Amino acid sequence: MRGGGWAVQQSEKSASLWEKLQELDVRYVYLLVWIVVSIPILKPLGLPLGSISEETMLLYDFIDHLPPRSIVVMIADQGPAAATECQPGMVAIFRHCVEKDLRVLFFASRTEAVPFIEQCMIDVLGASKDHPDYGKLYVNLGFIPQYEIGLSALAANIFYTTTDTYGNSLKSMEFFKDLPTGTAKDWSLAIYFGNSNVDWVVRQVNDPYGCAVAGGVGAVLVSRIYPYYPQQVIGFLTGLRGSAEYEVLVGKPGSAVAGMDAQSLAHLAIIVMIIIGNIGYFVSKRRIGGF
Amino acid sequence: MSRVIKRDIPILLLTFTALFQAADTLIEEPTLNSYADSMRSAASIIGTFALILSVTLLTRLHTRRLQRRRTIIESTVLLISLWIPLVWGLWQFSVGGVSPTIEPFVQGVFNGIVSPGDSTIYAILAFFIASAAYRAFRARSVEATILLVAGIIVMLAKAPIGESIWSGFPILSDWILNVPNRAGVTVIILSAILASIALYVRMMLGYERGWMGRAAE
Amino acid sequence: MFDVNILIVLAAAAMTLGLYSYLYRENIFFRIAEHAYVGAAAGYSALISIESAWRLLHPHLDKGEYYWLITILIGLMYIFFFTKKYFWLYRYPTAIVIGSGIGVYIARGIKTQLIRRITDTISNVSLSILTPFDGAIRAIGVISALLYFYATMEHKGPMQHISKLGRYFLMAAFGSSFGVTIMSRVSLFIGRLRFLYFTYPAQYVVVLAVIMLVAAIIYDHVRKAET
Numbered sequence: 001m002r003g004g005g006w007a008v009q010q011s012e013k014s015a016s017l018w019e020k021l022q023e024l025d026v027r028y029v030y031l032l033v034w035i036v037v038s039i040p041i042l043k044p045l046g047l048p049l050g051s052i053s054e055e056t057m058l059l060y061d062f063i064d065h066l067p068p069r070s071i072v073v074m075i076a077d078q079g080p081a082a083a084t085e086c087q088p089g090m091v092a093i094f095r096h097c098v099e100k101d102l103r104v105l106f107f108a109s110r111t112e113a114v115p116f117i118e119q120c121m122i123d124v125l126g127a128s129k130d131h132p133d134y135g136k137l138y139v140n141l142g143f144i145p146q147y148e149i150g151l152s153a154l155a156a157n158i159f160y161t162t163t164d165t166y167g168n169s170l171k172s173m174e175f176f177k178d179l180p181t182g183t184a185k186d187w188s189l190a191i192y193f194g195n196s197n198v199d200w201v202v203r204q205v206n207d208p209y210g211c212a213v214a215g216g217v218g219a220v221l222v223s224r225i226y227p228y229y230p231q232q233v234i235g236f237l238t239g240l241r242g243s244a245e246y247e248v249l250v251g252k253p254g255s256a257v258a259g260m261d262a263q264s265l266a267h268l269a270i271i272v273m274i275i276i277g278n279i280g281y282f283v284s285k286r287r288i289g290g291f
Numbered sequence: 292m293s294r295v296i297k298r299d300i301p302i303l304l305l306t307f308t309a310l311f312q313a314a315d316t317l318i319e320e321p322t323l324n325s326y327a328d329s330m331r332s333a334a335s336i337i338g339t340f341a342l343i344l345s346v347t348l349l350t351r352l353h354t355r356r357l358q359r360r361r362t363i364i365e366s367t368v369l370l371i372s373l374w375i376p377l378v379w380g381l382w383q384f385s386v387g388g389v390s391p392t393i394e395p396f397v398q399g400v401f402n403g404i405v406s407p408g409d410s411t412i413y414a415i416l417a418f419f420i421a422s423a424a425y426r427a428f429r430a431r432s433v434e435a436t437i438l439l440v441a442g443i444i445v446m447l448a449k450a451p452i453g454e455s456i457w458s459g460f461p462i463l464s465d466w467i468l469n470v471p472n473r474a475g476v477t478v479i480i481l482s483a484i485l486a487s488i489a490l491y492v493r494m495m496l497g498y499e500r501g502w503m504g505r506a507a508e
Numbered sequence: 509m510f511d512v513n514i515l516i517v518l519a520a521a522a523m524t525l526g527l528y529s530y531l532y533r534e535n536i537f538f539r540i541a542e543h544a545y546v547g548a549a550a551g552y553s554a555l556i557s558i559e560s561a562w563r564l565l566h567p568h569l570d571k572g573e574y575y576w577l578i579t580i581l582i583g584l585m586y587i588f589f590f591t592k593k594y595f596w597l598y599r600y601p602t603a604i605v606i607g608s609g610i611g612v613y614i615a616r617g618i619k620t621q622l623i624r625r626i627t628d629t630i631s632n633v634s635l636s637i638l639t640p641f642d643g644a645i646r647a648i649g650v651i652s653a654l655l656y657f658y659a660t661m662e663h664k665g666p667m668q669h670i671s672k673l674g675r676y677f678l679m680a681a682f683g684s685s686f687g688v689t690i691m692s693r694v695s696l697f698i699g700r701l702r703f704l705y706f707t708y709p710a711q712y713v714v715v716l717a718v719i720m721l722v723a724a725i726i727y728d729h730v731r732k733a734e735t
Contacts, residue, residue, distance in 0.1 A: 041701050
């Protein structure tokens with residue numbers, strides 16, 4: 001709009017700036033996100049992790065107070081996508097279980113999670129099936145198909161698969177020697193790692209057998225866990241942040257802690273973009289409403 | 292007779308299997324529990340063959356594309372990446388007794404193609420969410436404002452920088468997650484279970500026949 | 509001595525950057541990476557599933573229970589999905605698998621997701637230090653949000669205000685979900701970047717990708733200027 005004096009022309013210029021920002025090519029937004037996340041990865045800022053959240057602390061305390069040789073079942077449901085968030089937590093929790101002399105039974109509820117169990121054992125123990133305590137304190141059942149059907153079968157009968165993933169007979173292993181019932185009643189804790197949902201674990205293991213459930217879950221699942229927490233899900237790790245907290249608690253900071261700076265800046269950047277977008281929207285709205 | 296074999300018996304089979312498994316979860320009786328255990332094993336073995344469908348469908352689709360000279364490079368890449376690890380892995384397992392979970396070539400394919408592919412496809416959403424947040428998330432109404440404010444507080448609390456800015460963010464976020472979020476998600480869970488019960492009862496009574504596939508007469 | 513791990517890292521970096529190239533625009537590298545992933549993932553899943561099915565089956569065969577081979581015959585009936593005349597045979601294995609899933613879910617689902625959720629809502633457990641009335645606020649939130657979905661009564665008068673309150677609780681839940689979803693996706697991206705920047709020799713693929721991106725941008729600009 002031409003003419004109308006200096007005030008109108010200035011208002012047109014600043015309005016068009018906000019409108020230009022709202023019409024910005026989306027690829028500039030992608031580039032900004034890429035740069036903002038890359039900077040703290042390449043040059044860490046050293047931000048403190050902050051206080052350990054209550055849900056992580058509850059899980060840590062629960063495992064810390066388990067008597068030696070208690071059975072902890074780790075349900076690996078993390079695909080490669082969820083592994084970035086869940087794998088550091090799985091490694092940290094397994095490390096804690098090893099320190100406390102707990103028995104750990106691994107199984108995967110999806111095919112893509114199978115290598116992550118191997119990797120977890122190698123990261124903590126240095127070996128998987130060749131470790132001297134394999135078969136005594138740690139067993140890997142590999143992939144058990146059909147999710148809830150598979151867990152239901154395993155919870156009813158721990159010898160459901162008859163062999164571990166390497167073909168060794170379960171009944172010959174010391175791990176399974178002194179089980180009172182051979183069901184999930186013998187389990188002290190079942191920990192779910194993944195991104196899908198934790199309902200089926202609670203349904204099949206907690207309500208029928210009274211086994212406590214925990215989660216090392218991707219952040220996307222966290223809001224869905226709260227209805228079960230803390231009565232049925234006694235604690236959980238919230239994505240990469242929760243894994244970082246557990247790494248700090250077991251005294252071995254790793255990739256999760258290293259990623260926290262980038263997480264902070266990325267969140268800030270997205271919040272700033274939301275605020276700029278909303279300012280632009282309100283300014284445009286007022287401008288249109290004013291004429 | 293034809294309708295009985297094609298439609299009614301599958302529905303009866305579904306109903307019987309469902310009620311048998313449900314009875315097993317409610318009744319502790321060794322014979323029943325043992326048969327139910329066997330049924331679960333059988334269902335797990337049978338369910339594996341559904342993957343044959345996915346492999347066959349992919350192969351059929353992409354061989355047709357190759358025959359029609361469409362997407363030659365992409366379809367060739369897909370068929371190679373599908374069949375070579377599968378055949379090699381099956382060969383090593385059946386003849387050599389090597390589990391695919393430790394077979395080096397299969398694990399190499401997993402680490403080199405499947406794992407980065409899966410991670411990247413989900414990670415790319417970070418960009419789309421950021422651009423959607425910038426272009427579309429507007430506080431147009433009270434509800435939208437509540438959504439935005441709750442989201443921003445939770446985001447700030449879950450990153451270390453939030454607590455550095457203000458120590459109240461984690462406390463506020465905890466309250467949001469424990470109180471209104473828990474209430475909202477509880478309602479979603481309740482709605483889902485009620486809908487599931489209705490759906491499964493309809494399936495068992497034969498009113499819901501979508502699972503039967505085409506021409507469910 | 510050729511280290512096969514280097515080849516795996518190079519392939520992983522090429523896959524990652526090929527898929528990310530979609531952010532600039534759709535291109536042949538993205539399509540190749542996408543198709544490679546779909547094929548390899550399907551093949552890998554099938555392989556692991558076959559191995560696990562064999563692990564469940566062979567103990568029965570070792571014990572002489574050869575009738576378990578019927579499960580293979582029933583499973584093979586899935587193949588009839590591709591026929592017109594015998595398509596109905598596909599419904600038999602489907603019925604068994606879906607029926608087992610329903611049975612395992614339904615009785616326990618009613619207890620865990622219906623009864624326990626109701627009892628836990630009205631219990632007094634409160635972990636928040638912000639207000640002492642969290643239990644009451646939660647209960648009000650659940651009831652009002654449930655009434656928001658109540659479609660058989662018109663939302664007029666007090667019902668209108670209660671359902672509006674329920675909507676606010678649902679928006680708070682969706683907002684939290686949005687916040688944690690962003691956190692989750694950003695974490696995945698951080699994982700990818702850490703791999704690209706710190707794993708040898710993925711950095712070389714990154715440099716190559718940057719050069720190709722710059723070339724693509726220049727090419728697009730030149731083409732746009734010509735038209």
